[in-house]
Amino acid sequence: MPDLTTSLGPLRLKNPVVTASGTFGFGSEWADFYDLGRLGGLTTKAVTVLPRRGNAMPRTTETASGMLNAIGLQNPGLEAFLAEKLPYLRQFDTAIIVNIAADRIEDFVTLAQRLDGQPGVAALEVNISCPNQACGGLEFGVDPALTAQVIGAVRAATSLPMIAKLTPNVTRIADIARSAVDAGADALSLVNTYVGTAIDARTRRFKIANRQAGLSGPCIKPLALLAVWRVAQAVKAPILGMGGIMNATDAVEFMLAGASAVAIGTANFINPMAAVEIVDGIERYLSQTGATSVQEIIGAVQPTL
Amino acid sequence: MRHSLTGSILSHRDLGDAQFEMTVLAPAIAHDARPGQFVQALYGGPVGPTMRRPFSVFHTDPDAGTLGIVYVARGAFTIGMSALRVGAQLSLVGPLGNSFEPDPSPNVLHLLVAGGVGAPPLYFLAREMVAAGHDPAAICVINGARSRDLLVASREFERLGIGLRETTDDGSSGRQGTVTDELRDQIAAAGPCSVYACGPTPMLKAVGSLCVEAGVPCRVSLETVMPCGLGVCMGCVIKLRNEAEPEGYTLVRSCHEGPIFDASEVIW
Numbered sequence A: 001m002p003d004l005t006t007s008l009g010p011l012r013l014k015n016p017v018v019t020a021s022g023t024f025g026f027g028s029e030w031a032d033f034y035d036l037g038r039l040g041g042l043t044t045k046a047v048t049v050l051p052r053r054g055n056a057m058p059r060t061t062e063t064a065s066g067m068l069n070a071i072g073l074q075n076p077g078l079e080a081f082l083a084e085k086l087p088y089l090r091q092f093d094t095a096i097i098v099n100i101a102a103d104r105i106e107d108f109v110t111l112a113q114r115l116d117g118q119p120g121v122a123a124l125e126v127n128i129s130c131p132n133q134a135c136g137g138l139e140f141g142v143d144p145a146l147t148a149q150v151i152g153a154v155r156a157a158t159s160l161p162m163i164a165k166l167t168p169n170v171t172r173i174a175d176i177a178r179s180a181v182d183a184g185a186d187a188l189s190l191v192n193t194y195v196g197t198a199i200d201a202r203t204r205r206f207k208i209a210n211r212q213a214g215l216s217g218p219c220i221k222p223l224a225l226l227a228v229w230r231v232a233q234a235v236k237a238p239i240l241g242m243g244g245i246m247n248a249t250d251a252v253e254f255m256l257a258g259a260s261a262v263a264i265g266t267a268n269f270i271n272p273m274a275a276v277e278i279v280d281g282i283e284r285y286l287s288q289t290g291a292t293s294v295q296e297i298i299g300a301v302q303p304t305l
Numbered sequence B: 001m002r003h004s005l006t007g008s009i010l011s012h013r014d015l016g017d018a019q020f021e022m023t024v025l026a027p028a029i030a031h032d033a034r035p036g037q038f039v040q041a042l043y044g045g046p047v048g049p050t051m052r053r054p055f056s057v058f059h060t061d062p063d064a065g066t067l068g069i070v071y072v073a074r075g076a077f078t079i080g081m082s083a084l085r086v087g088a089q090l091s092l093v094g095p096l097g098n099s100f101e102p103d104p105s106p107n108v109l110h111l112l113v114a115g116g117v118g119a120p121p122l123y124f125l126a127r128e129m130v131a132a133g134h135d136p137a138a139i140c141v142i143n144g145a146r147s148r149d150l151l152v153a154s155r156e157f158e159r160l161g162i163g164l165r166e167t168t169d170d171g172s173s174g175r176q177g178t179v180t181d182e183l184r185d186q187i188a189a190a191g192p193c194s195v196y197a198c199g200p201t202p203m204l205k206a207v208g209s210l211c212v213e214a215g216v217p218c219r220v221s222l223e224t225v226m227p228c229g230l231g232v233c234m235g236c237v238i239k240l241r242n243e244a245e246p247e248g249y250t251l252v253r254s255c256h257e258g259p260i261f262d263a264s265e266v267i268w
Helices: A078-090 A105-115 A144-157 A173-182 A218-234 A248-257 A274-288 B027-032 B076-082 B116-131 B154-159 B179-189 B201-214
Strands: A006-008 A011-013 A017-019 A041-043 A060-063 A066-069 A095-100 A121-127 A162-165 A187-190 A194-196 A213-216 A239-241 A261-264 B003-016 B019-025 B038-042 B053-056 B059-061 B066-072 B089-096 B109-115 B139-145 B163-168 B193-198 B218-221 B237-241 B249-253 B260-262
Touching (some): A041 A121, A105 A121, A105 A144, A121 A144, A173 A218, A213 A218, A218 A248, A248 A274, B003 B027, B027 B059, B053 B116, B066 B116, B109 B201, B116 B139, B154 B163, B163 B179
Parallel strands (some): A017 A041, A017 A261, A095 A121, B109 B139, B193 B218
Antiparallel strands (some): A060 A066, A066 A213, B019 B066, B218 B260
């Protein structure tokens, strides 16, 4: 049986499949479908310092081969997460990655400090795609200097493995990646959603109350795959690759492009069994291709045709 | 318990006016489904839709392992679905959400208020109530639509031997008017009653307001967009009154805490 273990810097994973933030709640909704211990890891919905109600409805709409969402980080807040959500997650033999979001650096620091040393928390994923209050709403993750500031501040506040989740809505994602790694990120998650919108010609209204929304699903896979490959060429840090992965073949492609692990997002909505089917499918792929370890396929895409 | 499965389409009937009834082999879901619950459906093919759509369960036959839905072919998803043939595969996740449970108060008249394709879950409820030994005379359906051809499940309701009042906007069947007109009269004439409603949101709002004013318990099944149906995406939230919150409401998931809510708590 091929060895599925992998790592994102200091974070060890028993297999390379984790669920993506915002597509898996805090895990309890999946109890009927499979043992969460079958996952390499699970990324929680974004946690903010205070509870957030999120954006007005409607918040989502289907697009060709994908969906747009503008949920607005609705979540119960840090203390409710610790009291009500984390105890449930702790019982599973899987890496719990807590996604943290904030619009001020000091809130990122508060989150990192409070989560540091909490039993059951394996790593932090820092959502730097949030608008930065101090910079007129500019997203941290679109600017290398702002990225370095927030990642550096979180680095100083925690000894947990730290993954920076990058936005793809930038001109040169490799620059942002380098900046995050230089500031202390152990690994990089990419990509977050691509911004877009949808308009209803009949009603002449936006289909999403927030107007701007994040595009996900199979339609973004080619874009995300290129982003992963580009960043893998530019930095040494391990990559958690994501963006429209629907099945094991997609997952393998991301690993060939350079991802050390993959995250399953929108596919969870479409097929609740997707993540564990992908674990099995990667194992099958490795066996069928004579690989003894998942490590053999990471970055193994041939540089030329 | 929730299941994810793929089943064959066993029957697919064109009811006219773009309405279709479909029966699918889905034993685990048919076994566990309760009235008011829904399934998230998806059909395949390289050019098929990407996201699932929710459909209320119309009826189940746990022995045969079958489950029925009724839908209107009106958007790309349902128009594509209407072209599926008997024998084609349908992927289903369910049963999802909470259910309609009969008001346990004694001597209560159960008023089931259905608008258009809101009728299926109420038929499921009525059938389960009759099967559980409720007096058919204590159950009355008010089934409404724009016109006669758009009334859903009237024949099925009739076969249960329960009360049936139809309303149509154009008077082509039953009373000319809305379900709310009929409900107002029923509530006025009846003793204690309890209302269960499913239909378009404006209808539910009208039914809910009428019941709240009349002091009648009313459960409404809300229809919203449901990207996941599993309680994780937060794309289907609605506002429920909650005076304990500074804003006066709590956001809840239609797919998880709902789709059935107490009308007095819903902020429309």
